[in-house]
Amino acid sequence: MRIALLVGMIALFTCGSAAAQKELDSSRMVTVLSFNILHGATTKGDFNLDVIADVIKRTNPDFVALQEVDFLTNRAKKYDLVTELGWRTSMAPIFGRAMHYDGGEYGEGVLSKYSFISSRNVVLPSSEGKEPRAALEIVSVIPSGDTISFIGTHLDHTENEMDRINQATAINRTFANSKYPAILAGDLNATPESKTIQIFTSQWTASDDLEKPLLTYPSNKPDKKIDYIMYSPKKQWTVLKKAAVCDEIASDHCSYLVTLILN
Numbered sequence: 001m002r003i004a005l006l007v008g009m010i011a012l013f014t015c016g017s018a019a020a021q022k023e024l025d026s027s028r029m030v031t032v033l034s035f036n037i038l039h040g041a042t043t044k045g046d047f048n049l050d051v052i053a054d055v056i057k058r059t060n061p062d063f064v065a066l067q068e069v070d071f072l073t074n075r076a077k078k079y080d081l082v083t084e085l086g087w088r089t090s091m092a093p094i095f096g097r098a099m100h101y102d103g104g105e106y107g108e109g110v111l112s113k114y115s116f117i118s119s120r121n122v123v124l125p126s127s128e129g130k131e132p133r134a135a136l137e138i139v140s141v142i143p144s145g146d147t148i149s150f151i152g153t154h155l156d157h158t159e160n161e162m163d164r165i166n167q168a169t170a171i172n173r174t175f176a177n178s179k180y181p182a183i184l185a186g187d188l189n190a191t192p193e194s195k196t197i198q199i200f201t202s203q204w205t206a207s208d209d210l211e212k213p214l215l216t217y218p219s220n221k222p223d224k225k226i227d228y229i230m231y232s233p234k235k236q237w238t239v240l241k242k243a244a245v246c247d248e249i250a251s252d253h254c255s256y257l258v259t260l261i262l263n
Helices: 051-058 081-089 162-173 195-199
Strands: 002-005 029-036 062-072 094-101 106-114 117-123 132-143 147-154 184-185 226-234 237-247 257-263
Touching: 029 051, 029 081, 029 147, 029 184, 029 226, 051 062, 051 081, 051 237, 062 081, 062 094, 062 132, 062 147, 062 184, 081 106, 081 226, 094 132, 094 226, 106 117, 106 132, 132 162, 132 184, 162 184, 162 195, 195 226, 195 237, 226 237, 226 257
Parallel strands: 029 062, 147 184
Antiparallel strands: 002 237, 029 257, 062 106, 094 106, 117 132, 132 147, 184 226, 237 257
16 A cells, blocks of 8 residues: 655744743644545445544544545445544544435544534535535643634535635634634635635635645645645644645545644
8 A cells, every 4th residue: 555645844933032942832732634534435445444544543633524424324334434433543533414315424524532522513505406515613622721623624526616615604604703722624625726715714824835735636646735724813823744644545635634733
């Protein structure tokens, strides 16, 4: 199995002050993974949750936003995918339905190393005849004692951008002014120059340099950026490192890994 790790530049504090030279407080660090899991299938066409779980275990995130998650569908052999992956990775799972599908449900998943204070699944606008979409939020407390919001989502994949624009607008309206520091992660199906991403970056800060982004799709030879991790408010987070983790068997998407610190 060919595995490629595309590592981005490490963005650390460069200020020369004595405070900036202190060792970073690991209790305030948050490592986040966004991972489109191809509804449990691999690119070989089989069904192997251990391959997907291995990517998560190797990257060791605190929170995972999962897209294309099946819940008790026939094609996923009636598995509850997020619970199965939670068991395999020793993380707490939660599923958010976007639609009924194939004898079960289909939507978003979140995995967390920490327990949930609360959760909510928000239905996003979609045009008639298109796949419904959702955004799944959990609120949790990290080891420093700080409370944060983590949101996973998956936007419309069709050529016409209008649904993505409406979905981005709805996410901003619902989450961007959270009373907690917030992280948004997911497969946005939009490239950096798109109107969709411009809407997001009006209220969120991208962890990538969007002029020279880490490419995430397809996993065997990535040539575009469609998977993102963003944060808000800008002054409360600093990006420490980031990487596109491209396992061409586990999924057709590279997973996107970012470590941030809460300022």
